[in-house]
Amino acid sequence: MAPFAADPTSFLVEGTARYGDVWAIRPRVYVVAGSELTREVFRRTGKGFDVLEGAFAAPPVERRARQQVGGHSAMALVRGLRPAAVHEKTGMLAAEAAALATDWPLDQEVDVLPQVNRTISRMGAYYCFGPDAPALMHAEEELARLRIELTHRYLYLPSWVPSPSRMRVYRCQRRLAGRIREVIDQRLAEGRREQDLLAAAMQASQEDGMRPGNRIAYGLATLMVAAQEMPTRATGWLMMELARHPQWADRISAEAVSLPENPAETDSTHLPRLRLTNAFVRETLRLHPPTWLISRSITAPTELGGFRLLPGDNILVSPYLLHHDRRYFADPDDFRPQRWLGPDNADHNPAYLPFGAGPQICRGAALATTEMILIAAMMAGRHRFSGHATTPYRLDAKGALTPAGLRLVCRRRA
Numbered sequence: 001m002a003p004f005a006a007d008p009t010s011f012l013v014e015g016t017a018r019y020g021d022v023w024a025i026r027p028r029v030y031v032v033a034g035s036e037l038t039r040e041v042f043r044r045t046g047k048g049f050d051v052l053e054g055a056f057a058a059p060p061v062e063r064r065a066r067q068q069v070g071g072h073s074a075m076a077l078v079r080g081l082r083p084a085a086v087h088e089k090t091g092m093l094a095a096e097a098a099a100l101a102t103d104w105p106l107d108q109e110v111d112v113l114p115q116v117n118r119t120i121s122r123m124g125a126y127y128c129f130g131p132d133a134p135a136l137m138h139a140e141e142e143l144a145r146l147r148i149e150l151t152h153r154y155l156y157l158p159s160w161v162p163s164p165s166r167m168r169v170y171r172c173q174r175r176l177a178g179r180i181r182e183v184i185d186q187r188l189a190e191g192r193r194e195q196d197l198l199a200a201a202m203q204a205s206q207e208d209g210m211r212p213g214n215r216i217a218y219g220l221a222t223l224m225v226a227a228q229e230m231p232t233r234a235t236g237w238l239m240m241e242l243a244r245h246p247q248w249a250d251r252i253s254a255e256a257v258s259l260p261e262n263p264a265e266t267d268s269t270h271l272p273r274l275r276l277t278n279a280f281v282r283e284t285l286r287l288h289p290p291t292w293l294i295s296r297s298i299t300a301p302t303e304l305g306g307f308r309l310l311p312g313d314n315i316l317v318s319p320y321l322l323h324h325d326r327r328y329f330a331d332p333d334d335f336r337p338q339r340w341l342g343p344d345n346a347d348h349n350p351a352y353l354p355f356g357a358g359p360q361i362c363r364g365a366a367l368a369t370t371e372m373i374l375i376a377a378m379m380a381g382r383h384r385f386s387g388h389a390t391t392p393y394r395l396d397a398k399g400a401l402t403p404a405g406l407r408l409v410c411r412r413r414a
Contacts, residue, residue, distance in 0.1 A: 007395060007397070008293075008397045009292065009320050009395075009397055009401070012031060012293075012316075012318055012320070012321055013320075013321060013324060015031060016031060016033045016321055020033075020305075021033040021034035021037055021305055022037065022304060022305035022306065022307050025316070028310075028312065028313045028314065029313070029314045029315075029316070030304075030307060030309070030313065030314070030315045030316070031315070031316050031318070031321075032304065032305065032315050032316065032317045033317075033318065033321045033322070033325070034305075034322075034325075034327075035322060035325075035327075035328060035350045035351040036350075037304060037305050038317045038318075038322060038351075038353065039350065039353075039357055039358070040304065041296055041304070041315060041317050042317070042353075042356055042357040042358035042359075042360065042361070043357070043358045043359075044302075044358075045296060045358050045359050045360045046359050046360075048298065048299055048300045048302045049296040049297070049298065049299070049302075049315070050296065050297045050298075050299045051295075051296065051297075051360055052295045052296070052297055052314070075204070076200045076201050076203070076204035077197070077200075077201055077219060077223075077363070078363060079200070080197040080200045080201070081197075081363045081364055081366065081367055082366060083366040086366040086367050086370050087267075087268035087271070087370075088195075088268075089126075089127055090266050090267050090268050090270070090271065090370065090374075091263070091264045091265060091266050091267060092123075092126050092127070092264070093123055093127075093370055093371055093374050094259070094263040094264065094266035094374050094378070095263045095264040095266075096119055096122055096123050096126070097119070097263070097371070097374040097375045097377070097378040097379075098263035098378045099119070100115070100116070100119040100375060100378065100379065101378040101379050101381070101382045101383065102382075104379070104383065104410050105410065106383075106410055106411060106412055107409065107410075107411055108409065109407045109408070109409050110407060110408060110409070110410065111405070111406070111407055112236050112239050112240075112403075112406040112407065112408055113232060113233075113236045113402075113403070113404070113406060116232050116235045116236060116239070116375075117228060117232045118138070119375070120227070120228045120231045120232050120235065120371060121137070121138050121140070121141070121224075121228045122137060122138075123227075123367075123371055124140075124223075124224055124227035124228055125137050125138070125139075125224070126196075127196065127197060127227070127367065128196060128197045128198055128220055128223065128224065128227075129183060129196055129197075129198050130194045130195060130196030130198070130199070131194060132183045132186075132187070132194075132198070135179070135182075135183060136179060136180065136183065136224075139176055139179055139224070140176060140221070140224035140225045140228065142172050142175075142176075143169070143172045143173060143176055143221070143225050144225045144228060144229060146165075146168060146169050146172055147169070147225065147229075173218065173221055176221040176224070177214065177217040177218045177221045178217070180198075180216070180217040180220050180221060181213060181214070181217045183198070184198070184202065184212050184213065184216065184217065187199075187202065188202075188211075188212065197220070197223075198216070198220060201216045201219070201220070202216065223364075226364060227364055227367065227368075229400070230290045230291060230362070230364075230368060230400070231364075231367075231368040231371050231372065233290040233400055233401065233402045233403070234284065234285060234288070234290050234368065234372060235371070235372055235375055236402070236403045236406050237284050237287075237288035237290075237401075237403055238280075238281065238284045238372055238375070238376055239379070239385060239406070239408060240387070240392075240393065240403055240406055240408070241280070241283075241284050241287075241335060242376065242379065242380055242385050243385035243386050243387050243408050244335070244387075245335065246384065248276075248280055248337060249380045249384065249385070250380075251276050252274075252276055252277045252280060252376055252377060252380040252381070253380045253381045253382075253413065255273065255274055255275070255276050255277055255377065256274070256277070256377040256378065256380065256381030257381070258270065258273040258274075259273075259274075259377060259381075263378070266374070271370070271373065274373055274377055275341070276337070276341075277373050277376050277377050277380075278340070278373055279337040279338070279339075279340035279341050280337045280376060281369060281372045281373050281376060282337070282340045282352075283335060283336060283337040283339065283340060284372070285354040285369075285372075286323045286329070286352060286354065287323065287324075287333075287335055288401055288403075289319040289320055289323060289353075289354040289401060290354075290400045290401050290402070291319065291354070291355075291356070291362070291400060291401075292318060292319060292320035292397060292400065292401040293316055293317075293318050293320070293397075294316070294317050294318070294319070294356060295314060295315070295316055296314070296315050296317065297312070297313070297314050297315075298310060298311050298312065298313040298314070298315070299311055319353045319354055319356070320401065322351040322352075322353060323351065323352065323353075323354075325351060327351075328349055328350075328351035328352075329349070329351070355368075381413075382412060382413060383410045383411060383412055383413060384410070384411050384412075384413055385408045385409070385410055386408065386409050386411070387407070387408050387409070392405075392406055392407050392408065393405050393406035393407075
C-alpha cells in the first residue's frame with residue numbers, strides 16, 4: 001500500500017470526498033466507504049471476503065487448537081462476553097474503576113495511557129480468571145508491547161516467513177499460554193469451579209469430550225491482549241474529552257452520585273442511570289474509533305459498488321470515515337454527546353460501527369463499553385481534568401487511533 005500522508009485519517013476522508021464510496025488507493029487495493037457498502041463487507045466476511053492474518057499469523061499450535069475447538073467451546077467464549085455476562089461482573093469492574101480514581105496522581109501532569117492501561121489490564125484479568133487473576137496479572141504486557149513495536153516493520157511479510165520478530169512473538173505467546181495452562185491444570189487438580197470466562201471455557205471443553213488445554217490457553221492469551229489494547233486507547237480519548245468539555249464532566253459527576261457508596265455493590269441495574277455518561281462514551285467512540293481502519297481480502301470473484309474484485313484484491317473499510325460522514329451525522333467533526341439523547345437519538349444509526357459488524361464483530365464490545373462508562377463515572381465523579389496544551393498528544397493512526405503522549409492534570413473536586 002502506498003504510504004499515507006502525515007494524517008492518514010484526513011487522507012482517506014479527502015480521497016473519499018473526491019472519488020466516491022469505492023476508489024483505488026493503489027492497484028488492487030480499494031477503499032470502501034458508505035454505510036451500505038461497509039456493512040456488506042462486514043456481513044460477507046467469510047463468504048468472499050476474508051480477514052487478513054495481519055503482521056503475525058497465529059503459531060501452528062494455536063492454529064491446530066482452533067481447528068479442534070468444538071461447538072460448545074466456541075459458543076462458551078462468545079456467551080462469556082455478551083452483555084448479560086458482562087453485567088454480572090459490574091461490581092468488579094466498578095471497584096477497579098473506583099481504584100483508578102482513588103490512586104490517580106493529583107495536581108501534576110500525568111501520562112494518561114499507562115495509568116489507564118494498568119487498570120484495563122486488571123479488569124481483563126479478573127474477568128477472565130476470577131480468583132486466579134493475581135497469578136496472571138499483567139502477564140500479557142510483553143506480548144502487547146511486541147505487537148505494537150514490531151507490527152509495522154513486518155506487516156507485509158507472508159505468514160510463513162519465520163522472521164526473528166515473528167519468532168519472538170511466538171515464544172511470548174507460548175510463555176503466556178503456558179502460564180494459563182498452569183492455572184487450568186491447578187483447577188482441574190483441585191476440582192474447583194469458578195464463575196469466570198476460564199471456567200466457562202473449561203466446562204464447555206469437557207462437554208466436547210476434550211481435556212482443557214492449548215485450545216483454551218491460546219485463545220485466552222489472545223483475548224488478554226485484545227481486552228487491553230482497544231479499551232486503553234478508547235479510554236485515553238475519553239479522558240481527553242473530559243478535559244476538553246468540563247461542563248459535560250460536571251453533568252457526569254452529578255449523575256455518578258446515583259452509584260452505591262461501595263463501588264463493589266454496583267450492579268447492572270445502576271448502569272441505565274448513567275444515561276449522560278453512556279452518551280459521552282458513545283460520542284467518544286464515534287469521534288475517535290480506535291479501530292479506525294479494517295482490512296479484508298477477496299477470496300472469490302465478486303462485485304462491490306460497481307467494481308469487479310478478484311481473488312487477491314484487498315479492501316479497506318473505515319469506521320472513522322463513516323463516523324465523520326455528513327450523510328449520517330450532523331456536524332460530524334464536533335463532539336456532541338447530546339446527539340445520543342432525546343428524540344433524535346442516534347442509537348440505531350447504521351453508520352455507527354466502532355466495533356465493526358457481521359461475523360467478525362468485536363466480541364468484547366459490551367465489556368469495553370461497560371469499562372469506559374464506569375471509568376468515566378468514577379473519574380469525573382471525583383476529579384477534574386485539564387491539559388496544558390491545546391493538543392496535548394500526537395495522533396498515532398498506525399494500526400489503531402491512539403492519543404499518544406496524552407498528558408493531563410487531575411485535581412480533586414471540591
